[in-house]
Amino acid sequence: MAASPSTAGIDLRTRLSICAKKARYANEADALSAVAKATITLRHYACDRCGQFHLTSRTKSKRIPRPVTP
Numbered sequence: 001m002a003a004s005p006s007t008a009g010i011d012l013r014t015r016l017s018i019c020a021k022k023a024r025y026a027n028e029a030d031a032l033s034a035v036a037k038a039t040i041t042l043r044h045y046a047c048d049r050c051g052q053f054h055l056t057s058r059t060k061s062k063r064i065p066r067p068v069t070p
């Protein structure tokens, strides 16, 4: 019986190709340091393919919540 997890599939393959292309950071501290140096907004995330960290410029929301200044 071939169990196919419904949540993986295409997303997993996409991540694999992204993983191959992207720079990898061995740990979160390295990733954060790269984020700090970047001139654009980046997010780091743990990759479930290689177990390391990548950066992405994609953010789920276009607006970054900023504190309201009175």
Ligand SMILES: [Zn+2]
Binding pocket: 019, 020, 024, 047, 048, 049, 050, 051, 052, 054
């Ligand atoms: Zn990866």
